[in-house]
Amino acid sequence: xxxxxxxxxxxxxxxxxxxxxxxxxxxxxxxxxxxxxxxxxxxxxxxxxxxxxxxxxxxxxxxxxxxxxxxxxxxxxxxxxxxxxxxxxxxxxxxxxxxxxxxxxxxxxxxxxxxxxxxxxxxxxxxxxxxxxxxxxxxxxxxxxxxxxxxxxxxxxxxxxxxxxxxxxxxxxxxxxxxxxxxxxxxxxxxxxxxxxxxxxxxxxxxxxxxxxxxxxxxxxxxxxxxxxxxxxxxxxxxxxxxxxxxxxxxx
Amino acid sequence: xxxxxxxxxxxxxxxxxxxxxxxxxxxxxxxxxxxxxxxxxxxxxxxxxxxxxxxxxxxxxxxxxxxxxxxxxxxxxxxxxxxxxxxxxxxxxxxxxxxxxxxxxxxxxxxxxxxxxxxxxxxxxxxxxxxxxxxxxxxxxxxxxxxxxxxxxxxxxxxxxxxxxxxxxxxxxxxxxxxxxxxxxxxxxxxxxxxxxxxxxxxxxxxxxxxxxxxxxxxxxxxxxxxxxxxxxxxxxxxxxxxxxxxxxxxxxxxxxxxxxxxxxxxxxxxxxxxxxxxxxxxxxxxxxxxxxxxxxxxxxxxxxxxxxxxxxxxxxxxxxxxxxxxxxxxxxxxxxxxxxxxxxxxxxxxxxxxxxxxxxxxxxxxxxxxxxxxxxxxxxxxxxxxxxxxxxxxxxxxxxxxxxxxxxxxxxx
Numbered sequence: 302x303x304x305x306x307x308x309x310x311x312x313x314x315x316x317x318x319x320x321x322x323x324x325x326x327x328x329x330x331x332x333x334x335x336x337x338x339x340x341x342x343x344x345x346x347x348x349x350x351x352x353x354x355x356x357x358x359x360x361x362x363x364x365x366x367x368x369x370x371x372x373x374x375x376x377x378x379x380x381x382x383x384x385x386x387x388x389x390x391x392x393x394x395x396x397x398x399x400x401x402x403x404x405x406x407x408x409x410x411x412x413x414x415x416x417x418x419x420x421x422x423x424x425x426x427x428x429x430x431x432x433x434x435x436x437x438x439x440x441x442x443x444x445x446x447x448x449x450x451x452x453x454x455x456x457x458x459x460x461x462x463x464x465x466x467x468x469x470x471x472x473x474x475x476x477x478x479x480x481x482x483x484x485x486x487x488x489x490x491x492x493x494x495x496x497x498x499x500x501x502x503x504x505x506x507x508x509x510x511x512x513x514x515x516x517x518x519x520x521x522x523x524x525x526x527x528x529x530x531x532x533x534x535x536x537x538x539x540x541x542x543x544x545x546x547x548x549x550x551x552x553x
Numbered sequence: 554x555x556x557x558x559x560x561x562x563x564x565x566x567x568x569x570x571x572x573x574x575x576x577x578x579x580x581x582x583x584x585x586x587x588x589x590x591x592x593x594x595x596x597x598x599x600x601x602x603x604x605x606x607x608x609x610x611x612x613x614x615x616x617x618x619x620x621x622x623x624x625x626x627x628x629x630x631x632x633x634x635x636x637x638x639x640x641x642x643x644x645x646x647x648x649x650x651x652x653x654x655x656x657x658x659x660x661x662x663x664x665x666x667x668x669x670x671x672x673x674x675x676x677x678x679x680x681x682x683x684x685x686x687x688x689x690x691x692x693x694x695x696x697x698x699x700x701x702x703x704x705x706x707x708x709x710x711x712x713x714x715x716x717x718x719x720x721x722x723x724x725x726x727x728x729x730x731x732x733x734x735x736x737x738x739x740x741x742x743x744x745x746x747x748x749x750x751x752x753x754x755x756x757x758x759x760x761x762x763x764x765x766x767x768x769x770x771x772x773x774x775x776x777x778x779x780x781x782x783x784x785x786x787x788x789x790x791x792x793x794x795x796x797x798x799x800x801x802x803x804x805x806x807x808x809x810x811x812x813x814x815x816x817x818x819x820x821x822x823x824x825x826x827x828x829x830x831x832x833x834x835x836x837x838x839x840x841x842x843x844x845x846x847x848x849x850x851x852x853x854x855x856x857x858x859x860x861x862x863x864x865x866x867x868x869x870x871x872x873x874x875x876x877x878x879x880x881x882x883x884x885x886x887x888x889x890x891x892x893x894x895x896x897x898x899x900x901x902x903x904x905x906x907x908x909x910x911x912x913x914x915x916x917x918x919x920x921x922x923x924x925x926x927x928x929x930x931x932x933x934x935x936x937x938x939x940x941x942x943x944x945x946x947x948x949x950x951x952x953x954x955x956x957x958x959x960x961x962x963x964x965x966x967x
Contacts, residue, residue: 406905407915415901416920430597434652440652459591466587466687467651515648521558522649523564526610527600530809530825536603540596551598 309378311354313385317392318353319345330389343416361392364400375421376414378451384417386410425452431545432471435516436509443470443506445548452473454479457487472514473486517552523551561645563635567615567626568661571718572592572806576607576691578658578769588650588657590769591712595656609649609818613637613674613936615665617863621720621731622815623779623808626663628810636665641684650690653714657713658682658689666870676704677709698738701819702745707820714769714801715746719794726780739773743798746771750799770801770852778826779818785856785897790834793849805833813920832858839865844886850926866892869929870944876929883908888898893926897935925951 302325306312313330320328323345325553335347352462359515361370375420376388392400394410407413427448434442457480460469469491472479481490546552559752577594596605614636615626625632637645646658646796660678664671675694682688694712696705717739721727724736746767753766757881773794775787791803807825812818836858839845844866849872850864851857859867869876869892878887880902898921903921905911910933928947 311868347708373910401907404904405908406901407911408905409918412915412918417919426593426595429591429658430595432653436652444653458859462583463589464587464651464653466581511648515652518558518561519652520647520655521561522609523598523600523606525562526569526606528569528602528809531602531604531807531825531827533603534601537598537599537601540599540603540605549598 302326302328303342303344304328304330304347305344306330308332308350310374311351312347312349313377313389314346314357315349317357318350319347319391320389323349323397326393328389330385335382336385346547352455357392357428364395364543365403369403372414372418374423375455376417378455379417379421380451381417385418387413392525396549409515413486421450421452424448425448425455426544431541432456432460433471433550436468436512438507438509441468442510444471445472445474447475447547449543449544451476453478461487480488509531518553523536557641557645560635560637560641561611562834563633564612564615564637565610567632567663568610568612568659570625570806570809571610571659571661572604572695572804573772573774573802574605574607574610575661575693575714575769575772577803578801579691580768581691581713581765583689584687586689587647588688588690590691591656591691597650597653597655606671608691609646609657609658610659611637611645611661613642613660613671614665615663616924618666619664619731619733620816621734622812623720623730623776623885625811637789639674641676644945645682646682646690647688649688650688655690655908656691656832659693661695662697663706664697667698669701669704670864672697672704672708676711679708683711693769696742696746698734698742700742705742708798709746709749709767710764712767713765713885714772716772716774717742718774719790720776721772721780722775722777722782722790726782730815740798743771743773743794743800747798771798771801772804772809774806775803776808777830783856784829784833784836784858785851786854787833788840788847788851791837792840795841803837805830805837828860829858832864837865843889845890846942863892864949865890866925866951870948873944877931877935878929879931880916881906881933884939890900891926891929893922893924893929895921911951953966 304319306316315328316328320326345408358370361373373388373392376384390410391402391414403411406415428446432444432446434444436442451473453471460471461482466484468484469482472477475494480487481491541549541552566594573928574596576590576596577592579590580592581590583589589674593728594607596607600606600608609611612632616634616636617626617628620627620629642658642660649655650657662675675697679692679694682692692712693710693714696708696715697716698717718736719736719739727734728737733807750767750770750880756763769958775790777787787805794800794803794900798960806828807830808819810819810821810823810827838852840847841848845868850868858864869890878891880888885899885903888894888902889896898919899920902916904912905915912933916932928950
């Protein structure tokens with residue numbers, strides 16, 4: 302039985318709620334647009350209901366504590382359907398078998414959940430590392446990224462605390478949304494159709510007059526701090542995979 | 554503008570032999586300005602030599618009154634000299650930091666005029682960053698040997714980490730290539746900073762808001778392969794320094810030849826001993842996180858680490874009496890000693906086996922290096938082997954080159 306939901310985390314939790322309410326433990330959470338939704342299998346559209354989602358969340362918190370429950374959200378952000386299914390089953394089993402199940406690393410679902418969690422953590426950490434701000438002429442520090450997973454929600458606090466005294470924008474170019482900090486709060490921003498249009502026809506942002514200078518110095522530093530006698534491109538590529546180069550000035 | 558570029562080139566180039574780039578272990582919060590220190594540290598990029606770039610690592614100047622043969626900035630060396638102004642370092646640091654290029658500043662310097670004069674300049678920079686720019690990012694500052702205790706103490710109020718390099722692992726080695734220096738001048742300031750950290754810690758039970766003082770602790774560095782010390786000697790020094798000064802890290806830096814004038818040193822063009830350096834770090838980790846004693850890994854009968862295998866595997870091959878370990882019954886420390894199993898997998902094994910005996914397919918999924926580990930463990934579906942396995946054949950099996958593109962056992966349907 303495929304459970305088709307709206308792609309929000311609340312919707313995902315509602316899949317759990319519905320599968321208990323309807324006694325359908327074999328459900329598979331998917332998006333309505335997913336190719337993997339099996340045409341020959343029965344489908345059910347899950348309506349996102351905030352109250353139901355909250356009940357699942359509260360129930361999990363009672364079993365696991367608020368900190369551990371965040372891990373389910375993180376795995377959800379992987380957008381990986383296999384990991385969704387594993388997380389869905391692990392949640393169900395926390396309710397039926399108790400919280401210890403999370404330590405059963407010999408179990409396929411638990412190990413899949415745990416490995417995905419690790420991947421999301423790594424991507425989150427990479428974004429803390431690889432985000433590069435450019436300063437615009439009006440003082441906005443902006444950055445474009447294309448993370449493997451939808452990790453922007455996981456780095457918002459980090460950047461708000463660290464760069465508290467400068468306005469910044471982090472734009473996820475894969476998912477077409479961003480986070481904007483106005484020195485008070487961080488809020489998600491999306492492009493209006495007109496703005497999208499403008500982007501495809503080409504908009505140039507005016508940079509701060511010293512921005513290019515510092516980008517240049519950074520590249521210079523990157524070269525100078527390298528020890529040629531120790532050259533090890535394999536290691537370099539392992540740490541800075543090519544897919545991230547596009548937005549790293551030192552790799553331009 | 555061009556001048557600053559040239560300075561950066563010279564002074565980053567001269568600073569790069571200091572391998573420490575750690576930005577972890579501090580807990581500085583952003584208090585109304587910019588920046589904080591992330592407890593886990595962040596590597597913002599990696600150079601083509603595969604080393605982490607976390608900090609803007611520069612010398613204030615490469616003018617130096619010393620003539621240490623292994624150092625590129627030695628006074629007799631014919632290199633371009635430069636010096637940053639205080640403002641230039643502050644401007645570079647802030648602008649790199651605001652663009653998220655770096656976690657912070659690593660500031661070192663050649664010794665010009667004298668120790669106090671140099672330390673005072675370094676202090677001026679970190680003070681300006683903290684007080685005028687309200688900068689709370691990471692600062693790693695070199696303690697200048699011979700600087701006065703007042704200057705060192707004040708610097709410690711602004712820095713997250715301080716370090717002094719031993720340079721060569723032994724006093725004898727140091728005397729060979731840097732007769733003007735000695736290990737005592739390193740020990741003394743390390744001990745002083747450590748005593749200050751300790752003092753503050755005992756006081757802090759009484760005061761609520763204790764001031765930060767070198768919150769990320771101290772570290773040191775030894776150059777490896779310039780002078781003829783054995784790995785046993787090197788690790789003995791490291792062990793002593795970890796113990797006596799409560800160091801956070803000892804760094805081992807494979808010597809990159811910078812001169813042909815000193816016949817005692819490896820000549821330009823000879824490769825730095827990178828594998829050996831790696832083995833020393835692995836040993837360092839085994840001592841600090843895996844419950845090994847130095848004598849088990851290195852001893853007078855075995856004073857050099859194997860280059861063709863990691864020290865844990867080497868230890869296991871020399872000690873077949875401990876193997877195989879049954880992962881379904883052994884305690885955590887014993888599992889941790891199995892080659893190919895790290896701390897995280899060992900923990901997973903101990904937790905998972907409560908739910909049932911573990912099989913090979915489960916262990917593989919947990920991320921252990923099966924090819925190495927399976928010679929040393931038994932699990933639920935291990936074949937029964939009578940007698941003890943021959944470590945000679947185990948070694949041969951592990952060290953043989955992996956066969957490339959062995960896809961023959963994949964089933965093809967079409």
